[in-house]
Amino acid sequence: MSLQLLPEALRKGLFRTLLLITFFVATKPLHAQNRETPKGTSEFSAKLINIESAVNEPFRFSASLHNGSASQQVYELKSELPVGWQISYRVDGSLVTSVNLAGGQTREIAIEITAPNNAATRKYLIPVKAVSSSQTLPLQLEAVVKGSYGASLGTPSGRLSEELTAGSHKDIELEVHNTGTLPLSSLSISSQLPTGWEASFSPSQIERLEGGKKATVKVTLKVPDKTIAGDYSATFTLGGNNANAQAPFRIFIKTSVLSGWIGILIIALAVAAVYVLIRKYGRR
Structure with a gap:
């Protein structure tokens, strides 16, 4: 049946009903979404x-x-x-x-x-x-x-003192000990010495040292000629990727025998010269 054949009042009622249904369907999902929005998770x-x-x-x-x-x-x-x-x-x-x-x-x-x-x-x-x-x-x-890292630096005898004469050199053995359970790598030794002193190391680097193992490094220490006799301090330092250690040394420098005899000779010559002068000019 065509809507035009219906009475005008009925047509207006159907139209209003359709508008209400459309409005309800369009707005219901929006209201439901606002009410049911979930909160975030901490x-x-x-x-x-x-x-x-x-x-x-x-x-x-x-x-x-x-x-x-x-x-x-x-x-x-x-x-x-x-x-x-x-x-x-x-x-x-x-x-x-x-x-x-x-x-x-x-x-x-x-x-x-x-x-x-x-x-x-x-x-x-x-x-x-x-x-x-x-x-x-x-x-x-x-x-x-997984384990531990650790190292110590010393000498095989435990002695940390040496005696040298001015102008001489001496070989010192240092002992590197891996006191941990993990291997150490790229270990090297450096020195802090008095001015003018020199030190060289052999080997210059330890590539790898297993846990609990030891290695020996020879240090050649050179003292300048004009070093004054007395006590000096020198420190050797072990450095690596995972460990470090130090060994402080006491170095006693004594005058060489040759220097002593030269000093005695100079004194003797001075005494002889004074004696000659006294003999020569003392008679006048």
Whole structure:
């Protein structure tokens, strides 16, 4: 049936009904979406959760804390550490124990964990969490202790003193000891000497030294001719990628025998000259 054949009042009623239905269908999804918009998820995460390091080097983790709620949150940073371990948190380089985040805000947190020197070689689980008044965000970190680095520098006999004469040279044996469990690499020795002294080393570098092993380095020490007799100090320093050590030496310089005889001869000549002068001019 054509709508034109219907009475005018009925046609107007149908038209108004269609307008109401169209308006209701168009606006209902919008209102429903506004009511059902989900909130964000808060999260405490790290780029790497498993890090290997030597026992005497820190474990450094880069973490991210996100407040997914609509309200401001103050998160207190807490951890459960093995006995003797230490932890610190930094935000923008400053030490912190808590972080204040606005709704939807994210902050980067640098976490540094240090193991005691006697920590066994194995994997340790480090539970960390960010706690606010309404949220607890856990983060499980893993610190793998793979061994230790350490070195000492001395002599095979333990003696750290030598005697030299002015103008002479002497060979000194230094002993490098890897006191850790991990290998050391690119080890070299340098010296701090009095002005004018010289030192050369053989070998000049130790490429690799396994844990617990020792190596010997020969030092040739040269003293200038005009060095005054007395006590001097010299320091030899071991440097490498993962360890360093020092050996302070006491060096006693004595006058050479030749220099002593020359001095005696000069004194004798001076006495003889005075005697001749006295004999020559004393009779007048």
